[in-house]
Amino acid sequence: MTIRSAISKVCQQEDINFLLTNRIPRRLVTRFMGWFSQIEQPLVRELSIATWRLFSDLDLSEARKRRFLSMHDCFTRELKDGARPVENDPSILVSPCDAIVGACGAIAGTTVFQIKGFPYRLEDLMGDGDLSEAHRNGCYVTLRLTSAMYHRFHAPHDCRIEQVTYISGDTWNVNPIALKRVEKLFCKNERALLRTQLTATGDPVTLVLVAAVLVASIRLTFLDVLLSLKHRGPNVLACDAAFGKGEEMGWFQHGSTVIVLAPRTFSLCDNVREGTLIRVGQPLMHLT
Secondary structure (H helix, E strand, O other), X not given: OOHHXXXXXXHOOHHHXXXXXXXXXXXXHHHHHHHHOOOOOHHHHHHHHHHHHHHOOOOOOOEOOOOOOOXXXXXXXXXXXXXXXXXXXXXXXXOOOOEEEEEEEEOEOOEEEEEOOEEEEHHHHHOOHHHHHHOOOOEEEEEEOOOOOOOEEEOOOOEEEEEEEEEOOEOOOOOHHHHOOOOOHHXXXXXXXXXXXXXXXXXXXXXXXXXXXXXXXXXXXXXXXEEEOOOOOOEEEEEXXXXXXXXXXXXXXXXXXXXXXXXXXXXXXXXXXXXOEEOOXXXXXXXX
């Protein structure tokens, strides 16, 4: 048994995993990691990335560059041109990020699930009754980014972002172990809501970017502000930013979760099932 497999076996034990990633001073540790990951010192960088590899399947073969200034620079890496081809069918919404598909399906009124048996209301997630009503009986997908994945997120279709709402909160881990133990977890964590309108149809599509332990910082390419634990919310930021399908919108500082919410005119594509791996640009939802 290798050191990595031994560490993985221990960390996958639910009680130990939950203790190590949640029963800690989450906000303090997250702020520290945000500072530490940006240290541009070669020894710190190399030891940090080597330690990261012990805990994950980090693959940098698709990265645009091979040398990084810091661990943070590696986390937020760009990919080589053409690494993520985008489905061009105009009736298809594509995945905005690389992820493992979590809870997904039809929205029951305005209720969705973070995991089987753990429902939550869109009103609690978004803090906006009108926006939640726009997705009544619609469709949703929970996309979980692991720490080793590509951390940038992209436009699911040609669209215009009309508003960003940043809601302050906690930094619980968002892995399946925590989702089975902490009710309404997504409604408790730091999160940013990107309120978009599809260019062709006018349909509302909302991306909810949920931060987590070690990940309470979100950078958007179209706003000159770093959304982080220093903010108190909700903060409503008006904007008018147009994006083409597959165009980069921003990035997390580490792995986290994106929840995609669409109206009732959409349904899941056949390839989207809980537990499957999906990549930027692959089919996610389609017009019914």
